Amino acid sequence: MNFPVQELLKLAAKGGFVLGFVAVSAMFLIWLERKVSAWIQNRKGPMMTGPQGAFQSVADTVKLLLKENIVPSGADFFIWWLAPFFVAIPAVMAFVCMPFGPHHIVYDLNVGILYICSITSVSVLGIFMAGWGSNNKYSLLGGMRSAAQIISYEVPLLLSVLVVVMEAGTVSMQGIVHAQEPGWFILKPNVMVAFLIYLISATAEVNRVPFDIPEAESELVAGYHTEYSGMKFAMFFVAEYTNFFIISATTATLFFGGWLGPWAPSPVWFLLKAYGIVFFLMWVRWTLPRLRMDQMMTFAWKVLTPLALVNVLVTGWFLVRKG
Amino acid sequence: MTETVFYIIAVSLCVFAVLSVTVKDVFHSAVWLALALLSVAGIFLSLDAAFLGVIQVLVYVGGIMTLFIFAIKLTARIGDRSIRQVSQQSVCGGIVSAGIFGVFLIIIYANQWNDMMLPPGQGIGLNGLGKALLTTYALPFEFISVLLLAALVGAIVIGKVKQ
Amino acid sequence: MIPLGHYVLLSAFLFCVGLFGVLTQRNAIRFLISIEIMLNGANINLVAFNRYFGASDATGQVFALFVIGVAAAASVVGLVLVIAVYRLRKSVFIDDFNLLKW
Numbered sequence: 001m002n003f004p005v006q007e008l009l010k011l012a013a014k015g016g017f018v019l020g021f022v023a024v025s026a027m028f029l030i031w032l033e034r035k036v037s038a039w040i041q042n043r044k045g046p047m048m049t050g051p052q053g054a055f056q057s058v059a060d061t062v063k064l065l066l067k068e069n070i071v072p073s074g075a076d077f078f079i080w081w082l083a084p085f086f087v088a089i090p091a092v093m094a095f096v097c098m099p100f101g102p103h104h105i106v107y108d109l110n111v112g113i114l115y116i117c118s119i120t121s122v123s124v125l126g127i128f129m130a131g132w133g134s135n136n137k138y139s140l141l142g143g144m145r146s147a148a149q150i151i152s153y154e155v156p157l158l159l160s161v162l163v164v165v166m167e168a169g170t171v172s173m174q175g176i177v178h179a180q181e182p183g184w185f186i187l188k189p190n191v192m193v194a195f196l197i198y199l200i201s202a203t204a205e206v207n208r209v210p211f212d213i214p215e216a217e218s219e220l221v222a223g224y225h226t227e228y229s230g231m232k233f234a235m236f237f238v239a240e241y242t243n244f245f246i247i248s249a250t251t252a253t254l255f256f257g258g259w260l261g262p263w264a265p266s267p268v269w270f271l272l273k274a275y276g277i278v279f280f281l282m283w284v285r286w287t288l289p290r291l292r293m294d295q296m297m298t299f300a301w302k303v304l305t306p307l308a309l310v311n312v313l314v315t316g317w318f319l320v321r322k323g
Numbered sequence: 324m325t326e327t328v329f330y331i332i333a334v335s336l337c338v339f340a341v342l343s344v345t346v347k348d349v350f351h352s353a354v355w356l357a358l359a360l361l362s363v364a365g366i367f368l369s370l371d372a373a374f375l376g377v378i379q380v381l382v383y384v385g386g387i388m389t390l391f392i393f394a395i396k397l398t399a400r401i402g403d404r405s406i407r408q409v410s411q412q413s414v415c416g417g418i419v420s421a422g423i424f425g426v427f428l429i430i431i432y433a434n435q436w437n438d439m440m441l442p443p444g445q446g447i448g449l450n451g452l453g454k455a456l457l458t459t460y461a462l463p464f465e466f467i468s469v470l471l472l473a474a475l476v477g478a479i480v481i482g483k484v485k486q
Numbered sequence: 487m488i489p490l491g492h493y494v495l496l497s498a499f500l501f502c503v504g505l506f507g508v509l510t511q512r513n514a515i516r517f518l519i520s521i522e523i524m525l526n527g528a529n530i531n532l533v534a535f536n537r538y539f540g541a542s543d544a545t546g547q548v549f550a551l552f553v554i555g556v557a558a559a560a561s562v563v564g565l566v567l568v569i570a571v572y573r574l575r576k577s578v579f580i581d582d583f584n585l586l587k588w
Contacts, residue, residue, distance in 0.1 A: 008324050078351060110449055112378045119379070121385030125357055126451050132350065151389055171374075171449060326488055333496050333528055340500055340523050344507035356519050363526045366496070369488075375547050375554075379529075382554055387522070387561050393564040396559045397571040416509035420502040427498035437491030439538055446537050449545045456545035456551070461532055463548075474559035478566040484573075485581045 002212035008158070014106040018095045025145035025245055026238040028047040029278065032308035033241075036282045067230035072135055080133030084148040084228070084235040086126025090119045098249055100171045101259045101266035113161055116250055117154070120205060120243060124150045127230070130228070145213055145293055150205055152300040157201035159308035163315045164254045184257040190315045195255045197308050199281075202247035206240065208286040213293050248277040329369045336362035350395055357388045371446035493534035500527030512579045514568045518561060525557045 026308050031046070031054065038045030046053025071077065097112040109115050131143015165171050167188065168179035185191045204211040228236060252258060252273035261269030262320045291299070339359035345351050360383045367376035431437065447455075457459055507520025529550045533565055536546020572578055 005324055076348075076350070079354065081431070082354065109373055111373045111377045114374070114381070118377045118385065121381055124385060124389055125354075125392070128389070130356065130395070131394075140396075144393075147392070149388055151386065154385065207341035329488055337499055337503070340503045343517055343523065344503060344511070344516070344520055348511055352516055352519055355535070356522060358521065363530060366493075366530055367533060370493070370533050372533050372537070372547050372550075374569055375529075375533060375550055378554060380553065381585065383522075383526075387558055390561055390565055391515065391519065394569055397569050398515065398537055398578045413510045418583045419509060423505060424498060425504040426492055427502070428495075431494050431498070433508050435491075436494055437489045439490040442487045442538065444541055444583070446541050447547060450585045451542075452547055455548055460548050463552055470505040470559050471555060478562045481563075481570050482566045 005074065011107060015096075018098075018106060019092065022092050022095060022242055023238075026241045029241040029245060030060065030237070031057045032275075032278070033282055036279065037212070037286045040286045061234065064230055064234040069230045069232070070169065070277065076133045076135070076185055077135075079129050083126050083133055084239075086129060086233045087123050088126075088235045088239040088242075090122040090126075091239040091246065094243075094246045095120045096216065097173050098246070099253060099258055100270050101179055102174070104259075104267055105174060107174055108174045110170075110172045112171060113165065113176065113250070113254065115170055116173075116246065117158060117161060120246065121150070121154060123239070123243070129205040134228075146207060149207070149211060149213070149293075149296060149300075153201040153211075153304075154299055155195035156197050156300065156304035156308040158207060159305070159312055160194040160198040160201065161254065163191060164309075166312070166315050166319060167191060173253060173258075177253060177260060180257045180260060182258075184255065186255040189256065190311055190318060192306070194313050194315075195251070197304055197311070198254070199251060201282060201300075201304065203284070206243040206246065206247055208281060210288045210291045212290060213296065244281070246273065248281065249274040251277050302306055325369070332362050332365045332369070336366065350449060353388065353391045354390070357384055360384050360388070374449050374452055382393075395405070420436075490538045493522075494531060497527045497531035497534065498525070501529075509544070512581055514571075514580050515580045517580065518564050518568070522557060522561065522565075525553055529553055535544060557559065 014197050034056065035045045045282040049055040051202070071080070094105045094116045097109050097115050099108070111148065128143045128145045131139045131141070131146070134140070157182070164176060164185060165183055168176040170176060170179065179185075186195055249270070256273050258273070258275075259266035259270040261272075332381060338358055339355050339362060343355035343359060346352050346355065360379065364376040364379040364384075367373075504520045504522075504524030504527060507523065508517060511517045513521060532546045532550045532553070536543070536550075537556065540546070568578060575582060577583075
């Protein structure tokens with residue numbers, strides 16, 4: 001991988017754009033979540049700050065920046081301080097392989113989708129560090145539960161991604177999108193099963209309801225980010241919503257054709273599909289109750305993993321039979 | 324420019340590894356190890372072994388570090404920081420390590436690997452690696468799965484709390 | 487252009503740092519951490535030689551992949567043993583595991 005300087009400057013410009021997109025997207029998602037939840041719960045949501053409360057996220061950001069930065073006593077300062085970085089940096093790094101359009105990708109790694117899955121698994125460390133460094137039993141419990149949940153749901157996640165990779169014949173993100181030009185992968189029955197498994201596992205990976213035991217508001221105070229205030233809490237929050245967008249965008253790319261679509265510019269289609277899945281997951285969040293920890297682990301190991309393995313087997317059989 | 328990035332990653336890898344074996348607190352040691360493993364993944368990327376780098380992050384940082392962290396949490400004790408972490412033979416250990424590093428240096432300079440440059444091309448690539456794994460190296464591949472299964476079962480059996 | 491010698495130097499340095507850790511650590515978990523550092527040094531060596539010499543042959547990368555797998559298995563069993571011994575002897579320092587000493 002050798003790059004001339006000009007190539008590197010182009011990459012840096014794309015990276016800067018990605019950072020800007022992440023910031024704007026996180027703020028938009030926070031506002032969208034509040035509006036969608038309000039609509040589902042038959043109320044209005046933020047209305048005061050601008051039309052339909054559009055500047056609410058800006059107001060929230062300013063508030064968080066101005067808050068006092070409290071360091072818990074007895075906390076391991078080094079670990080406590082480093083944890084938000086371990087959670088926020090992988091969330092942004094995953095955008096390197098996100099295909100917004102046929103040429104709108106920062107760098108099309110030939111192991112694209114695997115890169116995204118591996119980078120999001122680094123956040124386990126950050127969550128556990130947040131739980132440990134806070135010197136607080138609720139945080140530690142939340143951190144351990146979250147780590148166990150994330151590593152358990154990685155197995156069905158990767159197996160369902162394997163089904164898509166087998167169908168596409170390539171691991172790179174642009175390759176997977178191009179392989180869907182004859183037809184979206186979701187239309188094949190085995191990939192439909194893989195889509196369900198992927199959606200459930202990815203929701204568990206980013207700690208969203210019904211899998212948000214680690215940060216359950218009614219049980220663990222706020223779980224692993226109890227002891228964070230101000231900008232550090234903002235980093236956790238932004239990382240969570242960025243991860244949420246990443247899994248929706250990855251679902252759109254793997255199963256719904258990514259940026260493929262007629263008579264509109266490709267990034268529009270990509271964002272439309274990604275935000276469609278975001279809306280669906282928000283709908284799920286405000287409808288379903290939370291799963292208990294043991295129910296969650298049983299479901300991962302005893303239901304999803306065997307189903308995903310059988311699905312891989314069936315996909316292999318279909319592909320061999322096809323020629 | 325790529326060389327600068329490689330040297331930055333390599334130097335930081337060395338720093339992280341040294342910090343990992345010298346800090347007093349075992350949890351800090353694990354965190355420095357996680358950073359070192361991420362740097363090794365970066366080195367793999369610079370060697371055109373993208374798949375290996377990604378697997379390194381997934382398995383080592385995502386899996387093995389979680390194991391280490393759980394083990395540290397289960398065996399932590401108050402007052403561990405005041406207990407001496409390094410044995411009394413640290414000087415001898417240092418001399419032995421430095422001696423072996425000296426032997427490595429002699430080997431490197433004797434074989435003139437410092438003059439050898441990167442051959443052109445992209446290396447073996449993902450397709451070649453997959454084919455090799457399932458044709459030439461199919462037997463070790465199966466052995467690894469049996470080994471991992473044995474490790475899994477053994478860990479569960481040993482780790483059970485005796486009722 | 488990065489000469490092969492620099493990669494081998496890096497790998498040798500990592501190996502020796504890991505070796506220092508293995509020889510001097512009292513805490514069993516830090517001992518296992520040092521072993522991981524040694525294994526990573528070996529992996530870098532394997533992949534570097536594969537890239538510079540036999541770029542049409544995947545042996546180095548396959549070997550490195552297997553080393554990662556074996557290291558995972560070794561860490562699993564090692565850490566579980568450490569936890570089991572901790573339950574029995576309430577200590578992770580290898581100086582305290584001296585029941586078989588003469």
